[in-house]
Amino acid sequence: MNWLTGALAVLEKDVRLELRTRYAINTLLLFVISALLVVAIAVKNEPLSPSLRSVLLWVVILFSAIAGLSHAFVSEEERGTVLLLQLNAKPSSVLAGKLLFNLMLTFALNSVAALAFWVVIGFQEVDSATLIVILALGAIGLSGATTLLSAIIAKAVNRGPLFAVLSFPILVPLLLSVVNGTRSAIEGAGLDTVTSEVFTLIGYAGVLITASTLLFDYIWKD
């Protein structure tokens, strides 16, 4: 079995299992929607500046991602299917499959978060192209950073809080770039104003995904 078919097989398996229980996607979406509603209720009808709105949006996305994305490898450990996966697929295929699955989840998360934000708080004169690019790159960065961390915490004992503790410092550069980019988008600025953020986000995702592939073998083998 070559690398790509292996990766796609892992992805297909995860998607099928997910569709059966819809655990990860439901947690993520419910978390993001309830968090946004809580924020909207707490904010009441105060006018929010663009930077404050972009911070609120990303803090909600960040917390939802941390609540839902650890599922990828933890679920294998909980079901006791790690050994099966180790025997049947190459480590790099497993990582790629899980990364693709997390990518689908973060894309769904970011789209729903932006939509819900638009409904309950509002963007006003937003430049949608810029917003979509930043949201997409943010999703790639989020999944690139959290997939390896999910594999790390799957080996540990108290998983839930640990995932948050490990993720926050690593997500700081991502958070700063996306908040800045989203603020420009909400202010109605075009894509050319966020080139620095776009390149930072591409580089961030690239470096973390490369680092993940290099380091994953050490986690995966027991």
Added chain:
Amino acid sequence: MKTRTEALLKSLIVLWMTAVVLAGFLLDIPRISILEHTARNLYFHVPLWFALMAAFLVSAWYSAKFLSTEDLDYDVRASHAAMVGMAFGILGLVTGMVWARFTWYVGTNKWWNNDPKQVMAAVQLMIYGAYFVLRSSFDHNAKRARVSAVYNLFAAATVPFLLYVLPRQFQSLHPGAEGNPAFDEVTDPVMRLVFYPAIMGFIALFWWIYSQRVRLTLLERRLENE
């Protein structure tokens, strides 16, 4: 023989640091308005950062070495470098906060101002904090070593982005930042006389504490195995 050189080095570091502290407080320095005598903090605050940076490099280096050799001694080295580095980092952060509070932000009551270097240090300390929490959640030595080495290197990969992103998004009053004169334009020769030895002294102090802790842990391990 080895212990004798180490004892000699220890006394040398103690003498050196004593001289640095004495010279730091006693030598006359030019008075700059606002800064006044707080300028002496340069001898302590900045070298503490150099020590944290040295610790960061040592820790990442030994994490990588551990992954390539699976030798548990390297894991001991990586974790102690992080531990001692964290202590130096906290001291560096606190000396910086106090210094800034009573010079740059006097009258504003601000202790935290998101200076790029401050954020950078805080994130690095968060990484080490997470690293130790991760370590404490394993009881199997080899597994803990492998997983924490992976996390240490993974986190180190994000540091260049911080170095790139932070100065573009936060304003800095640090010397050398935009609109501020760089270090060597403002510093009097008298201050350099203490500053450079202080950097060497603090890095040596880091190295000494770190190597003693490593020695202790390795001895403990050996006793356990006997």
